[in-house]
Amino acid sequence: MAGILEKEVPAGDGRGLPGSENAPVLVVDGLVVEHRNRTTGEAFRAVDQVSLSVGAGESAAVVGESGSGKTTLAMAVTGLGPRGEGDVTLLGRSLATLGRRRLRELRREVQIVFQDPHGSLDSRQSVRSGLKELRGLQRERTSWIDDAGLLERVRLSPDLLDRYPHQLSGGQAQRVCIARALLMRPRLIVADEPTSGLDVSVQADVLTLLREVRETTGAAMLMISHDLAVVRSVCDTVHVMRRGRVVESGPCETVFTDPSDDYTRELLAAMPGARWRARR
């Protein structure tokens, strides 16, 4: 199939920011994030000494069962949740050292695709008016493509531009979310369980699309998932999280075929064989 994304996406404004093509886009070093237990009020480490890095054009996954700290980690590195202690470096800049203005500029380089596409879109806005609002926020950065062309890139008909979120299927809504992320030409895409709210029939298409977006834009991707089959189909490296800690990291092929940690083995054993063994 001829890739709709085959045309190159122009570099984002952030190309001028520190961080060469080969330098890691995201480096997390010894990150600790605490929450308070909702019942007892005691602090506990939801993320405990986590270190990882993702380079341009690479895709890293964080996997683990529910409550292992994946979302807390994603929120900390995107600045949407508590930042915690330890260091998060984005495009060569340590988030802790940046003032509010520089932090806001740097955050433009990051786009997040969430699990619930309908919840991510403003129910009062048509697809077109949502895009218009985004363009209004950053005119220069978003002027590289028109709305119809953008939708075509994510294999949606321009006819959908005048629809409201409730008039879109889950798969269509997630494609709109990916289109909105693509419009901003991010250097880092954080995808938090991007297919788990979708029908199985459209999951593979959305994953393929995410992979194409990453390959075409050269963005780095950090994918959060509990689904090892999803991770294996999209990511280069995987970090297995348990109770806030990374218990195993490595290339997907190695971790999935020859895991060194018992917990990873348990996760793999819990997967239906045909699914996680299925290669790209």
Ligand SMILES: Nc1ncnc2c1ncn2[C@@H]1O[C@H](COP(=O)(O)OP(=O)(O)OP(=O)(O)O)[C@@H](O)[C@H]1O
């Ligand atoms: N705002 C919060 N306040 C208190 N505790 C929290 C908060 N957010 C998350 N937690 C707790 O921190 C731990 C890690 O949660 P987190 O959502 O990061 O895990 P997760 O691996 O993403 O889980 P899931 O896959 O279910 O989303 C859990 O015990 C969770 O209950």
